[in-house]
Amino acid sequence: MPNKQELLDLQFIDARHKLLDLAAFLDRIDRHPGDGDFRIVAMKTALPILLADRPDRARAILEALSDETSEPIQQAAHQGAFGAPSHSKSKI
Amino acid sequence: MRYIEPHAHMVSRTTDDYEKLALAGCEVVCEPAFWAGFDRLSAQGFYDYFRQLTEYEPKRAARYGIRHFSWLCINPKEADDPVFAREVMALIPEFLKCQTVLGIGEIGLNKNTRNELAIFEEHVQLALDHDLPILIHTPHLEDKLKGTRLTLDSLANFSKLNRTKVIIDHVEEHTVSQVLDAGYWAGMTLYPHSKCSLDRAIDILEIHGPERLWMNSACDWGVSDPLAVPKCALQMKSRQHTAEAIERIIYQNPRDFLSQSPRFTV
Numbered sequence: 001m002p003n004k005q006e007l008l009d010l011q012f013i014d015a016r017h018k019l020l021d022l023a024a025f026l027d028r029i030d031r032h033p034g035d036g037d038f039r040i041v042a043m044k045t046a047l048p049i050l051l052a053d054r055p056d057r058a059r060a061i062l063e064a065l066s067d068e069t070s071e072p073i074q075q076a077a078h079q080g081a082f083g084a085p086s087h088s089k090s091k092i
Numbered sequence: 093m094r095y096i097e098p099h100a101h102m103v104s105r106t107t108d109d110y111e112k113l114a115l116a117g118c119e120v121v122c123e124p125a126f127w128a129g130f131d132r133l134s135a136q137g138f139y140d141y142f143r144q145l146t147e148y149e150p151k152r153a154a155r156y157g158i159r160h161f162s163w164l165c166i167n168p169k170e171a172d173d174p175v176f177a178r179e180v181m182a183l184i185p186e187f188l189k190c191q192t193v194l195g196i197g198e199i200g201l202n203k204n205t206r207n208e209l210a211i212f213e214e215h216v217q218l219a220l221d222h223d224l225p226i227l228i229h230t231p232h233l234e235d236k237l238k239g240t241r242l243t244l245d246s247l248a249n250f251s252k253l254n255r256t257k258v259i260i261d262h263v264e265e266h267t268v269s270q271v272l273d274a275g276y277w278a279g280m281t282l283y284p285h286s287k288c289s290l291d292r293a294i295d296i297l298e299i300h301g302p303e304r305l306w307m308n309s310a311c312d313w314g315v316s317d318p319l320a321v322p323k324c325a326l327q328m329k330s331r332q333h334t335a336e337a338i339e340r341i342i343y344q345n346p347r348d349f350l351s352q353s354p355r356f357t358v
Contacts, residue, residue, distance in 0.1 A: 001298070002332050010330060011291070058292060059265035066237035066266065067204075076203030079169050081233035 042084035093117040095321055095342040096358070098350065099198075099227070099261060099279060099308035101126050102149055102160070103141070109311070109318045114156035116322040120358055121153055122350065124163040124198035124227050129313050131170055135179040138166065142183060146190040161356060163197035163227050164188070171211040172203070181214065188222055194353040195219060197227025198261060201239040204231060209246060216250055225257045225352050227279075230267065233286065240267040244274055257352050261308070262287055268296055272304060277349050281310040282320035290324045294331055297341060306346045 002010065029040055046064040049057050067085040094117045102110070102123050113121065123145060132138060145162040153160035164187055166180040187193060196219040201208045219226045231239035243260065247253060260271045261279035264287065271278040280296060281287040288296070293307055309320035317323065325338045350356040 006332075056265065058295070062264055062266040063237065065234055067234050069238060070241065072204050072206045072209050072242060074206060076172065076205050079202065081231070081235050083233045085234045 038086055039082060039084045093322065093325060093338075093342075094119055095325065096120045096122070096346040096350070097309060097318075097321055098122045098306050098346040099124060099281065099310045100318060101310070101312035102153070103144055104128075104313035105311060105318060107152060107155075110153055110156045110158060113318060114158055116319055118158055118322075120159045120161065120346075120350075122161045122163065122194065122346075123149060124229075125165050125167060126198060126229075126312065127167045127169040135176070135183060138180045139183055142187045146187055146192060150192050159358065161192045161194045161350070161353075162190075163195050164193055165196050165199045165215055166211070167198060168200050168202040168208050168212070168229060168231075171199075172205055172207045174207050174211055177207075177211045178214070181211075181218065184218065185222075188224070191355055194350060194356055195225035195227060195257075196222075197225075198229040199226065200229035200243060201231050202229075202235070204235055204239050204242055209242060212243070213246055213249075216247065216253070220250065220252055225349070226259070228258065228260045230260060230262045236262070236264065237266055240270060244270060247276075248274075256304075259306070259349060262310070263296075264288060265292070265296060268300060272300060277304045277306070280305065280307045282307055282317070282324055283310070284315050284317060290320070290327045293324060294328055294333075297328075302337065302340050302345060304345075304349075305341065306349065307341060 029036060042065055046061045049060045049064060065084050097113060097118050100121050100123055102121060125145060142164060150160040164184050166177050171177040196215050199212050199215040201212060216226060228243060230236050230243065255275035259277035259279050262281045263271055263278045268278050280293040282290055282293055297305060307321055307324055309316060309318055311318040321342055325342050328338050347358055
């Protein structure tokens, strides 16, 4: 298993690229007209998890972006998925 | 490097992709029945699709020295109309006689509806009636956690189910423990934008170990990569995994699970 230094050598530039892409995406959303929706709310709710001192940040972010209800629904309004639970309909 | 691609939708791919798979060391492709990107309007459409899976694709793969096996079902996206779903399911027993059909899949849930759950359970019973392995799809994105929990709760009601003959696919960090802890196999799907990236799949492997775990490309008509498995193997190598560890996850594990069907040979 590689040590921290080896992993940084291997993957830091890629992780930096992804961090910048996320920052630019948030800037882009802010810069453009109109309302956001539940997806950007969910993303901003999940972002602090990145800085949390815990070993399972990926799992926690996936949980934060999941439908936490437990009962099957009667009927689906659509077939696809949005990436965040649509019952938090807040705008931003 | 040799490997098994245990989940690929080759009906959506070109013949060039078979050549790429063969060049990368792929010896076997397994193809679960799935949603073609649009809803089919008749059971006859599925009859033709099942013929394509059992007659045409094995021949197309064989041209490149690849063995092709399939799994049959009506996928969850088209299973929300139970009358239609049962019409399609009535076709399946005829195709279960085909020598390249391994089991029932990929069944499961899409939007976690009551109808999807009912048809899922009827598929599980069909597999039990024919003593077949089961390949289970878990829902996309925000629906995956709930769908995985509903799937596990439902499976727990089948007292005669041999859990080692069931693989629950598309697990991610928030679902893999539940699946493995319950005694099922777990599949990690390597997608460019959703499901697991190469590195996240390797993280899951490092954290949970290789027992009852496989990885697949689930390549289809959408954003996907038919070479995701060998690319992940290469990434494992760069993260200092041994050749033996790589061989286990991309060849031995899928072989061990799939060999539970007497029709599967490599």
